[in-house]
Amino acid sequence: MQADHQSQEAETGRDEVLRQARLLAGIDRYLLAAGVAEVAERHRLVSEVSLRLKDGGTTAAGIDWRAVIDACDAVLAGHHGISEAAEMLPACHGRVVQGLAPDLASSAEGRGPLAEPCDWGTPPSMRRAMPAQDLSIWRPKLPRLAVPQSWRQAQTLVVALCCLAVALLP
Amino acid sequence: MTATPRRPRLRRIVFALLVAASTTAALLVLGTILAAEGFSVLELGILGLFGLLFAWITTAFWTAALGFALHLMGRRGQALRDVSDDRRALTQARQAESRTALVMPIYNENPQRVLAGLQAILESLAESDRRASCDLFILSDSTDPEIWLAEELAWSRLNRQFAGTFSVYYRHRPKNHARKSGNIADFCQSWGYLYDYMVVLDADSIMSGHCLATLIQRMDLNPQVGLIQVPPTPVLRESLFARSQQFAASVYGPVYATGLSYWFEGGANYWGHNAIIRLAPFMAHCGLPRLGGREPFGGEILSHDFVEAALLGRAGWEVWLADDLAGSFEEPPPTLIDHAKRDRRWCQGNLQHLRVLFAEGLRPLGRLHLAMGVMSYLSSVFWLLLLVLSALEALRRSRTEHSYFIEGNLFPNWPVSYAFEAATLLTITLSILTLPKLFGYVALFLDEGRLAAHGGGLKAGLSLLLESLFSVLLAPILMLFQARFVLSILAGRSVRWASQQRDDGETSWPEATAAHLGHTLLALTAGWLSFTYMPDFFPWLTPVLAGPLLAIPLSRLTSRGDLGRQLRAWGLFVTPCESDPPRVLRDLQRRIEKIASGDREGGAEGSLFERSIADPFANALHLTLLSREPRAKSERLRLDALVARLQERGITSLSDAERCDLLSDAQSMTSLHALAWRAMDEGPVRLGEGPVTARR
Numbered sequence: 001m002q003a004d005h006q007s008q009e010a011e012t013g014r015d016e017v018l019r020q021a022r023l024l025a026g027i028d029r030y031l032l033a034a035g036v037a038e039v040a041e042r043h044r045l046v047s048e049v050s051l052r053l054k055d056g057g058t059t060a061a062g063i064d065w066r067a068v069i070d071a072c073d074a075v076l077a078g079h080h081g082i083s084e085a086a087e088m089l090p091a092c093h094g095r096v097v098q099g100l101a102p103d104l105a106s107s108a109e110g111r112g113p114l115a116e117p118c119d120w121g122t123p124p125s126m127r128r129a130m131p132a133q134d135l136s137i138w139r140p141k142l143p144r145l146a147v148p149q150s151w152r153q154a155q156t157l158v159v160a161l162c163c164l165a166v167a168l169l170p
Numbered sequence: 171m172t173a174t175p176r177r178p179r180l181r182r183i184v185f186a187l188l189v190a191a192s193t194t195a196a197l198l199v200l201g202t203i204l205a206a207e208g209f210s211v212l213e214l215g216i217l218g219l220f221g222l223l224f225a226w227i228t229t230a231f232w233t234a235a236l237g238f239a240l241h242l243m244g245r246r247g248q249a250l251r252d253v254s255d256d257r258r259a260l261t262q263a264r265q266a267e268s269r270t271a272l273v274m275p276i277y278n279e280n281p282q283r284v285l286a287g288l289q290a291i292l293e294s295l296a297e298s299d300r301r302a303s304c305d306l307f308i309l310s311d312s313t314d315p316e317i318w319l320a321e322e323l324a325w326s327r328l329n330r331q332f333a334g335t336f337s338v339y340y341r342h343r344p345k346n347h348a349r350k351s352g353n354i355a356d357f358c359q360s361w362g363y364l365y366d367y368m369v370v371l372d373a374d375s376i377m378s379g380h381c382l383a384t385l386i387q388r389m390d391l392n393p394q395v396g397l398i399q400v401p402p403t404p405v406l407r408e409s410l411f412a413r414s415q416q417f418a419a420s421v422y423g424p425v426y427a428t429g430l431s432y433w434f435e436g437g438a439n440y441w442g443h444n445a446i447i448r449l450a451p452f453m454a455h456c457g458l459p460r461l462g463g464r465e466p467f468g469g470e471i472l473s474h475d476f477v478e479a480a481l482l483g484r485a486g487w488e489v490w491l492a493d494d495l496a497g498s499f500e501e502p503p504p505t506l507i508d509h510a511k512r513d514r515r516w517c518q519g520n521l522q523h524l525r526v527l528f529a530e531g532l533r534p535l536g537r538l539h540l541a542m543g544v545m546s547y548l549s550s551v552f553w554l555l556l557l558v559l560s561a562l563e564a565l566r567r568s569r570t571e572h573s574y575f576i577e578g579n580l581f582p583n584w585p586v587s588y589a590f591e592a593a594t595l596l597t598i599t600l601s602i603l604t605l606p607k608l609f610g611y612v613a614l615f616l617d618e619g620r621l622a623a624h625g626g627g628l629k630a631g632l633s634l635l636l637e638s639l640f641s642v643l644l645a646p647i648l649m650l651f652q653a654r655f656v657l658s659i660l661a662g663r664s665v666r667w668a669s670q671q672r673d674d675g676e677t678s679w680p681e682a683t684a685a686h687l688g689h690t691l692l693a694l695t696a697g698w699l700s701f702t703y704m705p706d707f708f709p710w711l712t713p714v715l716a717g718p719l720l721a722i723p724l725s726r727l728t729s730r731g732d733l734g735r736q737l738r739a740w741g742l743f744v745t746p747c748e749s750d751p752p753r754v755l756r757d758l759q760r761r762i763e764k765i766a767s768g769d770r771e772g773g774a775e776g777s778l779f780e781r782s783i784a785d786p787f788a789n790a791l792h793l794t795l796l797s798r799e800p801r802a803k804s805e806r807l808r809l810d811a812l813v814a815r816l817q818e819r820g821i822t823s824l825s826d827a828e829r830c831d832l833l834s835d836a837q838s839m840t841s842l843h844a845l846a847w848r849a850m851d852e853g854p855v856r857l858g859e860g861p862v863t864a865r866r
Binding site: 022026029030033034035063065066068069072073092093094095096098099100121122123125126127128129130131132133134135136137138160164167 | 183187190191194305307326330337339340341355358359360361362363364453454455456457458459460461477481525526528529530531532785786787789790791793794795840841843844845847848850851
């Protein structure tokens with residue numbers, strides 16, 4: 001009886017270890033896919049993610065991948081020092097910075113523009129109206145005939161046509 | 171705001187008088203010929219149509235003549251350069267402050283080509299002193315999910331490449347409301363407050379850093395100017411059709427542009443891209459309304475550029491054509507059929523301007539530009555009508571015998587020959603059509619370097635002859651295309667606004683036959699009718715019938731890249747952009763060749779949609795660029811159903827529109843990413859070889 005109980009406990013323990021190992025392997029695979037190529041760095045991040053999952057109450061019984069990805073995002077964001085910008089950026093920004101890290105490290109000025117919210121995607125938007133213009137059809141208005149300037153234009157046109165006629169008709 | 175000075179007005183009056191005088195003289199000669207036996211209704215129709223068409227070609231002739239005279243005098247783009255030292259000093263301080271946004275609206279374009287173009291532009295701009303004041307916005311309206319995702323990856327690459335030099339932004343609209351003008355308006359409304367100017371680029375636009383910097387400087391120096399358009403030079407195509415167009419634009423274009431610039435001064439037009447715009451007046455005065463009624467005449471304004479220029483003019487802002495600036499390029503359509511497809515869209519946009527032409531308050535020049543746009547398509551219909559009426563008149567004359575004795579008159583009524591007048595009129599018409607080409611050719615000799623870059627005097631001359639032959643053959647085909655477009659639009663048929671063909675795809679025989687069989691049959695019928703019933707008229711008709719008769723082989727042959735390249739090897743149709751390309755073009759060519767040699771974006775297995783779900787980087791990149799918009803409950807349920815369908819039946823069960831719907835929703839993409847990793851964790855699924863982010 002006791003032996004059965006002991007073997008059951010041992011089996012549970014083994015299962016627990018297996019589940020834990022599977023979780024860690026899953027996190028490791030995810031971080032590798034996210035671009036954390038260096039093994040030592042990845043191991044450190046894996047343990048950070050697993051700690052965060054434990055703190056969040058996630059057990060290895062069944063891997064909640066949404067929680068794992070959120071934890072990876074949080075860890076990567078902290079890793080790249082962009083937690084302060086988190087309010088303006090989506091949580092997964094850490095993953096983007098991780099993906100771009102090799103290029104940024106080799107960029108000429110070593111600037112990390114992607115960690116700055118104002119340089120990402122688009123600048124802050126401020127809606128300002130662009131009023132639709134009136135394109136209604138012009139219709140002649142009688143009062144315009146009383147404006148001397150209209151007459152002057154008409155006179156100019158008549159004079160021009162007369163000159164043309166004199167020049168060409170003969 | 172400064173009032174339009176007196177001199178430009180005077181020059182426009184002189185110009186109008188020149189056109190009117192030439193047209194009147196031609197009408198008098200034709201009237202004399204036709205009135206020999208009194209005017210019939212048919213003859214009056216011929217006279218009216220001839221007058222309209224003659225005025226149209228004379229406008230182009232006098233523009234080119236003026237441009238040629240200015241080239242001889244060495245005066246190009248003078249007005250905007252001639253700024254007093256005081257004003258220069260006053261604006262010096264402002265120059266450091268002004269900020270410019272380069273905006274490129276795109277709609278289902280090839281992301282690699284867009285990326286290559288932008289890289290070339292930014293690298294050129296990085297060498298100018300204006301780099302600190304410029305940002306780039308890629309404004310995507312793409313509806314193809316694969317193109318959308320490829321654009322994001324291309325943007326991230328561009329962002330990395332120019333980190334620390336330029337800010338490169340990307341914005342995607344899930345629905346392309348109001349097409350390109352709506353896209354630009356959305357930019358203005360959201361980020362226009364940050365910038366003084368915007369430079370609008372098309373997906374195939376290329377502008378050198380020097381050109382951009384000069385444009386910004388001119389805007390700084392001329393606060394009354396609302397827009398400066400730089401004439402784009404067509405480049406980079408290799409088909410015979412495109413190379414002849416490139417040559418024509420390179421030789422005749424500068425003369426014509428100088429004439430236009432001189433004539434219009436501050437009342438020039440906007441061509442939709444390769445232009446710098448002052449944002450504050452543009453936002454205040456260029457919001458486009460939706461026209462009442464249904465398409466094709468109602469709805470959104472399709473060809474927004476002409477209307478925007480007219481609106482700027484109405485508000486008192488000047489619009490200039492910078493004819494003296496080099497470094498502005500675009501790619502022409504590669505084939506005759508692609509040219510016609512583009513024409514179909516432009517035709518609808520321009521005919522829609524009939525609704526705007528008489529809008530309240532527009533300046534005469536604004537109305538003139540709109541009217542010229544309309545006329546550029548209606549002229550084809552008028553030409554066709556003129557041919558039909560002339561044929562009927564010829565038929566009438568062939569059936570009527572001359573009566574030598576008129577009752578009550580003792581003297582015989584001898585037939586009078588008007589051969590001299592007819593020959594004179596024909597010579598004048600042909601001269602008006604060909605002289606602008608000669609002006610362009612002679613202008614080459616004013617600049618030895620330019621002449622040599624076009625292959626030298628002899629080869630440029632041969633190219634001119636060949637190009638003229640192509641024009642004679644292709645003009646009637648384009649006339650038939652345009653006449654059909656106009657009639658179909660008048661019949662109420664609208665057109666889908668698709669993206670332009672931007673690579674050198676050749677026309678196959680079946681494509682050419684499908685597009686031109688009608689032209690060939692029409693030419694055969696018209697030729698047979700005229701030969702049988704109006705044999706005197708037949709020889710006059712042959713130059714017009716030759717093109718449509720040969721349309722199928724012409725369309726096929728002129729689309730061929732190998733013929734274009736062969737002519738280049740012989741030194742024909744050579745342009746400076748081919749013989750001595752500027753650095754920005756060399757850079758672009760190098761990148762395009764690299765793309766062609768198989769350097770594909772990402773190169774990962776599966777579609778980009780799959781990558782955006784499974785790959786942590788692609789997924790995160792996409793999520794960070796999405797705007798978080800709350801969804802209605804019904805919409806949320808629909809999206810959840812799509813996620814479920816994707817899980818059950820795979821990616822192929824979703825249409826492109828459904829993929830776009832999922833891609834537009836952050837929550838769905840987050841869920842799908844987690845689901846994909848759960849699936850990989852539980853099953854033996856492998857995302858290709860090695861880590862999925864290996865290439866991005």
